Structures are given as C-alpha cells and as structure tokens.
Amino acid sequence: MDSRITKGIKNWIIYLGILSASSLLLDAKQIGSGEEFNWLTQAERFFEMKDPSVRRVALGALLMGISCGLIGSFVVTRRLSLFGDTLSHAVLPGVAIGFIWAGEKDNFSLMIGAGLAGFAGVCCISLLRKFTKIHQDSSLGIVLSAFYAIGICLLTRIQKIGYSNQSGLDSFIFGQVSALSSDDLIGLLIALGFIGIFIVLNFRQLLATGFDPQFSKSIGIPNDFLQFGLWVLIAFCVISSLQLVGVILVSAMLVIPAATASLFSKRMKEYLLLSSLLGAGAGLGGTFLSFLGKNLPAGPIIVLVSSSIFFLILFLRPEKGVLFRWLNARSVQSRIAIENMLKTAFQIVEQNGFEDNEISSLEIMKRRGLSRAEVEKEIENLAHSGLATKNLSSNPAANLPPQTVLTLTPKGWEYACRIVRNHRLWELYLTDEAHYEPDHVHDDAEKIEHVLGEETVRQIERLLKNPKTDPHGKLIPSITDIHQGSLSRST
Template identity: 50%
Template sequence: MSPKGLRPKSDWRPKCAFLLFACGFWLAFPAVAQAARIGDAIETDWREQALRFLSLRDVAVRNVVLGTICMGISCGLFGGYVVARRLALFGDTLSHAVLPGVALGFLWSHTKNPLYIFIGAAAAGLLGTVVVAWIQKTTRIKEDSALGLVLSGFYAIGICLLTVIQKMEYGDQSGIDSFLFGQAAALSLEDVQLMGVVAFGALVMVILFRKELLLTSFDEGFARSVGVPVEFMRYLLLLGLTFAVVTSLQAVGVVLVSALLITPAATAYLLTDRMATLLILSACFGVAGGVLGAFVSFLGSNLPTGPLMVLACSAFFGLAFFFGPKHGLTARWARLRHRSRQVLLENTLKASYHVLEQNGFATESISIGALAGRRRVSVAEARREADDLLAAGFITLVKKGEPSPRLSQDVLFTLAPSGWERACQIVRNHRLWELYLTNEARYAADHVHEDAEKIEHVLGEDVVRQLERILKNPRHDPHGKLIPSMEDIERMAPRDHAPEPTAGYFRRA
C-alpha cells in the first residue's frame, strides 16, 4: 500500500485551509518586519521597556518576537516527535554537533551570513547523526557513549575553529559568540526569514506526513508492514530537526537548544494523550516560553535571552508536572487519596453488612461497638469511620426519642438505601471473585481472600455480569456464605417507615 493510500479522502479541506494560512503567515511577516526602522536601545525604566516590547514598536523587538514565534513552532513540532521517539538526548547531541558547521560557514562567507552558516551547520549536524548511526552499527559501543562521543568530539572541533576565528582578520565577526549562549537581540531580518522558512517547512511536513510520522513514531514494525518508508521518514525527521536546531542557535545558544526541543513537548505530553493535540500544545508552549523569555530579558538589562527562554519553558513544565489535570502530581495524589477514602468507606460498609449477616438479618440496626469488633479497630476509630459514612449519606443514625447514648459504642445506625446497595455490591464482588478463583483459576479456598479484598473495589458491573455468567449465577461462595444478588439490592425497603420487615438476604434464604 502506498503512503498516500493511508490517508482518508475526506480530510483535505482543513488541511488546505491550514496550508493557506501558513502560506499567508510566511509571506506576511517579512513585510511586517521591514515596516519600521531600527530603534536605538536606550536604557529606560522597566515600564517603558515593557511598553516598547508589547507595542512592537521597534524592528528589533519585532524581529525577536517573530523569530521566537517561528522557533517555538519549529522546535515545538519536531520536539513532539523527539519526545515520542525517545530521541531527547539525540537532540542534545545534534545541537552540539552543529558548532563546527557554524564556524565553517563563518570561515566560508567571512561574515555572519545566516545562509552560509545554516548550510554549514546543517551539514555538520547531519554528519553527526550519520556518525552516531555508524558507530552503533559497526561497534559494541552503547548508545549513550556513542552520543557522548559525537557530542563532545564535534563540539571540540567547533571550539578550536571558533578560537581560531576570533584571532583572524575578519571585518565583521561580532556575534559569533552568540551561537554559544544565544542572543535574541542580535537576530537580523535574514535570520528571522530563515527561521520563518524552517517553521513553515515544519508545518507543511507535519501536516503532509501526519499519518506516516505518527505510525513510525509509535509502531515501526506496523508502519513497515503497511508500506510506510520508515527509514525515509526517520531521516526526514532528523533533517527537519537539524534545520530547527540550526535556526534556533542564534536565539538560545548551542547548549540550551535541546531544552526548546524537549521541554515544551514534555509539557504537552503531560497534558494530553493525542499526538495532534500534543503537537499543537507543544508548539504553543514553545512560542509562549520563547516570547516570555525574550520579554523578561528585554526588561532587565544584560540578561541572557537563551537561559531565560529555557527557564520559562521549564516553568511551564513545572506547572504541568505539579498541577496538570490528568497526569499532574497533585491530580494523581488527589485521585489516590480519593481512591483510598473510597476503599475505606466500602470496607466499613462491608463490615456493617457482615454484622447484619452475623445476626441473620434479624435486626436492622448496627452498633458502633459491633462495627469496631468486626473491623478490628478501636471504638473511636469505628466512630470516625461511621461519621464518614454518615457524611456520605450511606447510613442514618437511629434516634428513638431517648437521650443519646453516653458511650460511642452503643450508638446505633442503620444502612440507608444507597449504603445497603453499595454494601451488597461489595460483598457480592468479594464472594464472586473468591468463587471465580477457586472454581476457574483453581486456587485453594484459603488463598483467595486477600486477592478478593483488593479486587472487590474495582470490579465494574459488566465484569460482574460476566463473572455471574461464567459461574452460572452462583448462590454460595467457597466458604458457604450466600452471595447477595440483584434482587437483594432492589428489595431493600426505604428506611423512612422503619417497622417494615427488614430487607435482606434472609428472605431468599
């Protein structure tokens, strides 16, 4: 099957709209960037500076903003695949390996011409990726060492070349240092145009090869079997990655470019499970982090841009890590806490059921003392658990017009309809699972209790139906106790008119 055959026919319209939008964006921004003259940077107070930045009055500021937006888009999009394919450290290696190419491009053109530097750096980056692949193919050297070798070896060559260049007689060699640490303020119009081309290319590539990139990122074997050119996609991705890294060097510097690839994508990865959303979010975080970093560095004098952009991205990551709605740490913690509270409530309900069952369902009311004995906890603790049940509306306290009992253990309560239903469900889950383990999985009857204690809280209704079908609607569990059925749950009488005969298992028995 050809790669084209993979794409459904119906989704061409949004794609075309997106392409048009991207084209317009690409054509529009150089015009905008040329519209005003370069403003002179004067030291003013931060309010003035903030206004200057936000109003985009200066061409320099406009260049920085446009450049960071393009950078955020290209790095964010490719970063999504970098994180999904576990290429994070590969990106780091790539960003260091382009340094000799930057220096050679400079030597070649004798000025800081972005195009020559771009070509040199891209060539060096691709050579670096090829060398890593060769080392891994022909030797026993592990991946991390191979990456480290290329990273530091290429970087050293770059450092040697740069130190030589600094001593040579070239007219315009200012700004060669900005490749090491990044200096967004030094972005020229040509730089921004190049960044725009790469961002546009990244958009086009990600949209055109959406399915292929998705398949090769998550299941290479399957991708190969349906005819996707896996190797081609891999090298296309690495090529795009190299371009994105090279154009971003100016703004963030060699060491920190990899952060722009990894951090926004990892942030997006914490927030969504879908690749398309991940890519969009990742590009947004890249843009937001870049612009925020540029803004802060613009406010303070002499603050390095690259590190601030990285810190802004890291701050977004920190927020997502701790407060992400689905995979965030607090959300996980809250889920865990809710879960354990739920389990405690259900265990108390189950114990109440056991107390009733012990009495042969002769009475409806349960004393806290009996509950404490069943749960094997102190009376005070049982009281607290009963209070939790009361708060959740699972039980009602018995009040017979007489003064409330002096001792907690004599307090009586009855199960409310919802509590009765839940208690029956839990006991049923427990006993069904015990029966399943003994009958179907051939466990010994005295080994099944612990397992059932855990599973009873997570069995859903459909699994329960399946178990009942498999076990042919059993009535007794392996220990000879009766399994509550649907009828028992439904037969529960409302507790408002109390003297009604107790509903419960005994009727069927």
Template identity: 35%
Template sequence: METLWRLIQDPNMQWIFLSCTLLGLSSGVIGCFSYLRKQSLMGDTLAHAALPGICIAFMLTGTKSLLFFLLGAGAAGLVATFGIGWITRNSRIKHDAAMGIVLSSFFGFGIVLLTIIQHGEYGNQSGLDKFLFGQAAAMVGSDVLTMSIVSLSLIAVCTLFFKQFKLVSFDPGFARGLGYPVALIEQLLMFLMVVAVVVGIQAVGVVLVAALIITPAVSARYWTDKLGFMVVISGVFGALSGGIGTIISSLGSNLPTGPLTVLAATALFLISILFGPRRGLLAKRMLRLKVARSIDEEQGHKERQLEGGATL
C-alpha cells in the same frame, strides 16, 4: 501595561519577537518526528556538534555573519551525523553511546577553538561566546530575516512531506514495502533537524536549543493521539514559548531570551502533565476514581441481589 505596549511598538522588539516565534514553531514541528523516532538525544548532539562549525566559519571568514555560521554549523552537524552512523556500523557501540561520544568530543573541540579565537589576533571576536547560551537581543535585521526564512522553509518542507515523514516515523518497514526511499527520507529528516538546531543557536544557544525542539513535542503528546494534531499543538507550544520568552526578557533588565524561552516551554510541559485530557495526571486521577466508583456500584448491586435472593 504601558511598558509592554511601548515594547510591542518597538521595531527591534517586533523583529526579535517574530523570529523567536517562528523559531519555536519550526522547532516544535521538527521535534515531533525526532521524538516519535526516539532520537531526542540527537538534537542535543547536533547542537553541541555545531559549536566547532561556528568557530571554524568565523576563523575562515573573520566576520560574525549568521549565514556563514549556519553553513559552518550545518556542515559540522552533518559530519557528526555521519560520525555516529560510522561508529554504530563499524563497532559494537550502541546508538546512544555513539551520540554521547560525538557530543562530548565535538563540544570539547569547539571549546578549544573558542578559547583560541578569544586569545588570538581576531579583532571582532567579542560576543562569539554568546552562542553557548544564545543572545537574541544581539540579532540584527539580516540575522532575523535569515532565521525567519529558514524557519518558514522548515515548516513548508514538513507540510509537503508530512505523509512520508509519518510513515517513516511509525513503520519504516511498511514504507519501504510501498516503495518509498526510506533511507533518503530519514536523511532528509536528519538534515532538517540539523537546520532546526543551527538556526536556533543564535537565539537559544548551543546548550539549550535541544530543549526547544523536544519539549514542545513531548508536551503535545499529552493532548492528542493523532500525529497531525500533535504536530500542530507542538508548533503552537513552541511558538508560545518563543513569544513568551521574548516578552519576559524585554520587560526585565539583562534577562536572557534563550533560557526564558526554554523555561516557558517547561511551564507548558508541566501544564500538559497536569491537565492533559488523556495522559495528564488529573485525567488519570479522575479515571481511577471513576473506575473505583463503578466497581463499588457493581459490588453494591451484587450484594443487593444476594440479599434479595436470601430473603426469598
């Protein structure tokens, strides 16, 4: 407890804790709409597609600035999104197969660029490979400030356009009939997904950031049937995952924050599977026992009625 209290009082720990908590909160909120629109793989695709954007941004600027990395990764994510759309529109390849093609090709290109940088004449390329698995402890004050502003902006946009996002997620045809620009709203959702993926790469990494977006949303689905509550619960689960992962990584030596954050999200998912009030395994088991008991009581009542009729 003394070690934990000392860590909490550390200003660097406070900044990292705040940024990872806000990152989990915004990722959980955005992930709900991606999950409901059955685009869970899209987050993984955009995360892997962001790697070449990060490498190109570093090669052009020569600095390891999170802002430049955000711009490069965001541009690469948008190119990947348009690439998926172009493949599905101009061929018979289905959407999931197109995402797999884009994911593998962009990630392979990023690994090639990363190898070129590591063996090239770049003086400060050390630590660039940490974007594969994340390194929250390496964030400086400007990185934390940028991540916090972007995360709060994502939450604000989702709050402002919640009604539109809800309509497009559940019934885009009805939304189109009401006069909403469905294509524009879908592109906005995709852009927010790109931003959420890009901003989480520094802390969680390219490989694991998709799990931080999807896992809280899936966990929240076990606790409610209403989208508003689902978004709130998913955000809380994401924030808890970020906070717990940061604290556990700080208590140990050389423990990575990103993987621990994902493991914390997975633990919350397992708790949701077991104890969810509507879809949890325990709730389903109790419902089966209740139904079986009511059936047994009804059969027993009918048997008693038959026996009474036979006696008469």
C-alpha cells in the same frame, strides 16, 4: 465523596494561588530594584510593537517556535530527542572555524561553518550506526563530546591568538537576543520554509517510515534517505535558532513543545499543528516575559515558559492528567474504605444474630485492627455520606472513655448487604466453579467485592442457582432481602 473531591480541588486552588501570589511578590521585588523600570509601560511597549528590536525579537521567537515545533514532532515520535542536543553541541567547531575564516563575527560565515559541522556530525552518527555495534546513545555521546572538545580547543586557541572582536562568540552558547539581526531572521525564515516544504512533500512517507519502517521499506519508500533528510533539517533548525536560545537550549525547543502536544493529540496532522502552535506561543510568551523584567535572558525564559506549559498540561489535562488520576484514586480509595466499614458493620450485626442494631466502635477497632482515631474518622465519613448515624454509647464500660455507637441507616444497610453479597457470592463462585479451596478465596473476594457490577452479580447468582450460603456456611443476603430493607427483622 463529591464534597471530598471539591474540597481537594479547593485546597489545590488555594495552594496554587499562594504560589502564584508569592511568585508575583518576588517578581515585584526584583522589578522594584530597577530604578525607572515599570513593567506596565514595558508591556505597553511590547504590545505596541513600535520598537524595531522588539518586533524583530518577537518575530524571530515566533518563527523559531513554529519551525522547532514542526520538526520537533518528528524528533519526539522517532525518539531522537537527544539527537538535537548532540547536534547543537556539534556545531561549535563549525562556528569557530567560520569565525577564523571570516576573521570577525560575521553571521553568514558562522552559519556556513555551523552548517558544515552539523552535517559532519550527522554523517559521523550515521557512520557509527552503520559500521559499529555501538548503541545509539553512546554514539550520540561520542559525537557530542568529540565535536564539542574540538570546538572548545579552537575557541581557546582563538582567544590565545587574540582576535579582537571575539566576544560575540559567547552568544552562541547562551544565545543573545539583543544581537539578533535581520540576517538571522532571514535564516530562520529559510529554515522554516525548508522544513515546511520537506514535510508537505514527504508527509505520507514520513508517517509510514516513522511508525512502521519495515512496511514502508516493503512499499519502496527510501527510509535511509528520509531519515538523513530529517537529520539535516534538524541541524538546520538548530543552527538558525542558535542566536536566539543558544547551543544548549535549542534542544529544549525541539523537544518540549512537541512533547506537550503529544500529551493530547492522536493524529499526526493535529499533532504538527498543536506543537507548532505551542512552540510559537512559548516563543512569544517568553519574549514578552523577558521584556518585562530587567536582566531576564530571552532564551532561557522561552524554555522555562514552554516547560511550565508542559508541566501544567501534564498535571491538569482531563482524565489522564496526574492531578485527575490522583483525585480519582483518592475517591476510589475512600469508597473502598467506606465499603469495608459497612461490611464490618454487617458482620458485627450478623454475629449478634441480627438482634442488636448498635455497633460499638470498640468492636470495629477489634475486627479491623485499626486505632481509635482511624475508626472515629471512618465513622465520621460514614455519617457524613448518610449511611449511618452515630451516638454516644448508652452503657459505657467502667474505665473507658464514652464509646461511639454506630447505627446503619436503611440506605447504609442496603449498601452493606450488597457488598457482603458480592463478597460471599464471589467466594462461592470460586469454590464451586473454579474449584478453589475454601480457605483460599477470601483475599480474592476482598478485592473483587468493590468492583463487581450489578449485572455480573446477577449472572453469578443465576449460574450458582440462587445460593443461600457461602462456602463458610454464612448467609448470602439475596436481592429480596436487600429490597425489603432489613435482614434483621426478616430473620
């Protein structure tokens, strides 16, 4: 069974290897199309950090990752994930108004406008929640589309009126790293500062309101105030990150690192630390990757990096990861298959009165209702795990291809006895102690026989006073039978 798992893992590794190799090849092709573009020198340039623009972008991505990760962990635990999305869309009219107010693309006024619009959006959502029975998701949809519509209306209006320098506004939708200025960095730093201070000051209260609102209300924590503060901070975080990743992808940065961290952290402090680290890592990694290729936009690459980290961790994390669960399920399934085979073998030997130790595959096919190929495969498995040996039949039927014949090894025989014993004991237990009808107990026993532990079996045996036969009158192999090795010779 272990060898099967390692085989599975080996297959996976090969598969992943091929995948990554092909993606590398693709990358190489992409990069090769650029003229004097060498990704080694680019990487060197990135790591040297001599370029002020590189330094600025990397620092910005780092700051954004940390602040989004911090606030995002509250977003994810409070199920506000789509709130970030809504807010990031809702700032659009503010951006447009800020633009009209300043008459040109001036970061400061855009920020102020976005801040006001985000605040208005937060107010609208809380008003809708307070005064109507509309569900949270619908009210988010309403605020999102209403604000965004107003924003687009204003933007198209600006285009029609013909302001000269309006091209920079596009960067608010997709983000434009090259236009990142030191003002934006200061904005990011201030946002991070506010978030840090808020979380440090209100850590206990936030914890209480997040996990048990009724309790926190009863000990006098201002729930609504904290909730509102959190919303404003989300808006702040969104606005400061706009220039880097753009309107739509900000919500990704809020959610993905925190969701990744939630896969393995149990305590809030650890969770905050992990998600801010993951955010920062994704920020830096994404900037680095986007720097390697030509035409690679930093914002979406940052998001892609963080979502790949998320999926990798989801698949590969120990014990609960999808891959591990799958492997585990497979090993359990193969164990059950082997046990069923052994049981069938026992039944066949029993039917022959424990005289003949050879079990033909034809018999197994008849009993299990399986095809020839399936039975051959299972016999192969048994032989592989040392529970049986297989030969070709000595007396083949006239018009059939040569049959495989199975003989259980002592180890296999002991195992088979144990399974049959589990099955029959359980049937007896159900009829005697739980008062089931004898014809109702088979299916249940069929499932439980694979999971009964030695201890439980002993207990049942003691309870039923070492029975010899099951409700159908068949023999229950006892421990002494098993340890003496062969039923056939003792009976």
